[in-house]
Amino acid sequence: MINRRTHLRIETLDRRVMLAGDVQIEIVEDQLQILGDSLDNRFAIEQVSRRVADGIRVTPDESTSINGSKPGLPVIIAGSYQNAFARLGGGNDEFKWNAARHRTSTVQVETGEGDDFVILENLRSSDQLQFSNISGEDHLSLSECRFDRGIQAIADGGALDVTMQNVHALDAFIEIDDIKGELLRSSVGISDTKFEGFVRIDSESGPLDVTVENTRAASGYIKIGDIKGESSRSSVGISDTKFEGFVRIDSESGPLDVTVENTRAASGYIKIGDIKGESSVSRVGVESKLDESDNVSTILITQSRFIGDLQIDSDSSTRTRLSDLRVDGRTNVDLGSGNDSLAVLDSLFAGVAVFRGGTDLDVRSDSDGSLELDVFVLGGNRFRSEVLIDQWEEVIDLDGAPVANH
Ligand SMILES: [Ca+2]
Ligand SMILES: [Ca+2]
Ligand SMILES: [Ca+2]
Incomplete structure (x- = not known):
């Protein structure tokens, strides 16, 4: 998740030292107010002590002043607060807050223009985190945080990299809205996290890379909307994760790489839409085409x-490999148009399982061509399970298939 952007920031640091930005910070009634200016503001805040009324210590870097004091000079602001908001303004800002488990209510962060870094640690909120970016490539990092009413992170006109580690929240809604002009890549990395409700990640703009590891949620929905212009690859990786309800992965753009490993869900739905520009790809030589x-x-x-159903729909060329998988409900794999390949290994389908290659050239094989379709149905299953691969008009009646020991 630490990427090229980090390196760019280091390279440009020297130039920024010349401009001293100022941040106005005060505690007014029960509100902590942080107002950056249009320059780069780089500072960290932390609780002075365990006593909330002792307030916060603000430590700026040498290019930033606090409340007009000497740049680089730490400042203590006394008082207790419940709500907090930070408006960082223009410039490439860096705001780090270690709340030492001090309980807050609403936390709002607006990063403004520029490429901004916001790092929140040990925050305990009885309400919601509201984060917004209007332009630039921002980074939001949450670790050891709790938000009783959830997390909302919206990039409306910029890109966003979000990382969450060891977070507990009601739910999370991360939305990257339409970015005009160039395609900016966004990413979301979630690990060791628990959502009481849903986690929804929605990019209506540039390509998106999502990883979810060792996480629990009531449901998950990851959507990559229609991206204008050139096609750009997105990815979704889910591992060691449990969804009480559904997990849905939906791409109207593409191509998309999906990996789901050691994961459990009530139901799954993966849909890959029509990828523009694909029609120019030659259909000659299926195997090499699929690889290249x-x-x-x-x-x-x-x-x-x-536990329930699994559905996979793809309207573009897709290489699908299912292994060591168990579906208790109905399985429907519909690879649609495009040159597809399908591999099913050592898996158990307790309900009806239907696999369709759809139109164009399809192979029932792994990329190395060595695949055996290996499908089991539960003994005594009253459904008739079948495997349909349209390209070959092949129907495999599994009534007599072996009973798997899963
Ligand atoms: Ca600023
Ligand atoms: Ca900014
Ligand atoms: Ca920004």
């Missing part, structure tokens, strides 16, 4: 279980 084309999406699901 930039437009092929991949769906890899392994060591996972869906």
Whole structure:
């Protein structure tokens, strides 16, 4: 998650020292108010002591002053507060807040223009975190935080990298809205986190990379909307995670690489829409085309279980590999148009399982061509399970298939 942007910031640091930005910070009634200016503001705040009324210590870097004092000079602001808001203004700001588990209510952060870094640690909020970016490539990092009423992070006109580690929240809504002009890549990395409700990640703009690890949520919905202009690859990786309800991954753009590993959900739905520009790809030589084309999406699901249904729909070329998978409900894999490949290994489908290659050239194989379709149905299952791969008009009647010991 630490990427090229970090390096860029270091390179440009020297130039920023010349401009001393100022931040106005005060505690008014029960509100901590932080107002940056249009320059770069780089500062950290922390509780002075365990006594809330002792207030906060603000430590700026040498390019930033607090309340008009000497740049680089730490300042203590006394008073207790419940709500907090920070408006960082223009410039490339860096705001780090270690709240030492001090309980707050609403926390609002507006980063403004520029490429901004916001790092929140040990925050305990009985309300919601509201984060917004209007332009630039921002980074929001949350660790050891709790938000009783959830997290809302909106980038309306900029990109956003979000990392959450060891966070507990009612729910999370991360939305990257339409970015005009250039395609900016956003990312969301969630680990060791618990959402009582949903986690929803929505990019209506540039490509998106999502990783979810060792996390629990009532439901998950990751959506990559229609991205104008050139096609750009997105990715979703989910591992060691449990969804009480559904997990849905939806791309109207593409291509998309999906991996789901050691994960459990009530139901799963993966949908990959039509990828523009694909029609120019030659359909000659299926195997090599599947390996070499930039437009092929991949769906890899392994060591996972869906208590209910699993549905996969793709309207573009997709390489799908399901292994060590168990689906208790109905399985419907519809690879649609595009040149697809399908591998199903050591998996158990307790309900009806239907696999369709759709139109164009499809292979029932892994990329190395060595695949065996290996499908089990539960003994005594009253459904008739079947595997349909349209390209070959092949129907495998599994009534007599072996009973798996999953
Ligand atoms: Ca600023
Ligand atoms: Ca800013
Ligand atoms: Ca910004």
